[in-house]
Amino acid sequence: MNNLEEKIKVFAISNQMAERALDQLENKFRIDLGRNALTEKKSDKDEAYYPQFDHDIRAQARDMAVHYELFYCLEVSIRSLVREKLKAELGSAWWDKSEIPDGVRKNARENMQRDIDSGFTQRSDHEIDYTTFGELAEIVRKNWQHxxxxxxxxxxxxxxxxxxxxxxxxxxxxxxxxxxxVVRLRLTMKDWFRLME
Known part of the structure; x- marks a missing residue:
C-alpha cells in the first residue's frame, strides 16, 4: 500500500470515528446537528419559529410525536370502523337510525356548527368526525349488537x-x-388489536 492509499484509509477511519462520536453526542444531549440533511427529506418544521422554542420543549415534542402519530392513526381508524360498520348494518342514514346518546348528537352538531361559524375550513361533513374519543366508545356501547x-x-x-x-x-x-x-400505551394498543382477534 502506497503512502496516498494509507492516508485515505486513515482519513476514512477517522471520519467513521468522528461520525460515531457525533451520533453519541446527539443521542446523549437529544440534539440534531443536521448532519443527515442531504440524505433525509426536508423537515416539515417551520424554521422561522421552531428554533425560537426552548431546546427541552423541542426535545419533548420530538419524543411525543411518535405517540401522537400512533393515537391519531388509532382514533381515525376507530371512527372509520364505526362509520363503515353502522353504515353496512343500517344504511347511509346510519347516524339517524342508530342508538346514539342525545348528548353525543348535540355535541357533534354544536362542534360542526362551531366550524361553520368560524369561517375556517370545515373538518368534515360527517357528524362522527366531530365526536370525542370517549363519545366514540359510547356509540359502540349503545350499538353493541352491531x-x-x-x-x-x-x-x-x-x-x-x-x-x-x-x-x-x-x-x-x-x-x-x-x-x-409509554409502556402502558404500547400494552393497551396490543389489547386493542387483541379485541379483534
Missing amino acids: FVDIFNSEKAFNRVMHSLNLLRGPIAHCSPLAEDE
Missing part, C-alpha cells in the same frame, strides 16, 4: 377504551408521557 362480530368481549372493549381515553389526555393536551405510561 359490533359483536368485530370485538370478542364487551367488558374488554370498555376496559381498553377507558385506558386509551386516559392515555389520550396527555398526548392530546401536549404533556409528556411518563415512561410507565
Whole structure:
C-alpha cells in the first residue's frame, strides 16, 4: 500500500470515528446537528419559529410525536370502523337510525356548527368526525349488537377504551408521557388489536 492509499484509509477511519462520536453526542444531549440533511427529506418544521422554542420543549415534542402519530392513526381508524360498520348494518342514514346518546348528537352538531361559524375550513361533513374519543366508545356501547362480530368481549372493549381515553389526555393536551405510561400505551394498543382477534 502506497503512502496516498494509507492516508485515505486513515482519513476514512477517522471520519467513521468522528461520525460515531457525533451520533453519541446527539443521542446523549437529544440534539440534531443536521448532519443527515442531504440524505433525509426536508423537515416539515417551520424554521422561522421552531428554533425560537426552548431546546427541552423541542426535545419533548420530538419524543411525543411518535405517540401522537400512533393515537391519531388509532382514533381515525376507530371512527372509520364505526362509520363503515353502522353504515353496512343500517344504511347511509346510519347516524339517524342508530342508538346514539342525545348528548353525543348535540355535541357533534354544536362542534360542526362551531366550524361553520368560524369561517375556517370545515373538518368534515360527517357528524362522527366531530365526536370525542370517549363519545366514540359510547356509540359502540349503545350499538353493541352491531359490533359483536368485530370485538370478542364487551367488558374488554370498555376496559381498553377507558385506558386509551386516559392515555389520550396527555398526548392530546401536549404533556409528556411518563415512561410507565409509554409502556402502558404500547400494552393497551396490543389489547386493542387483541379485541379483534
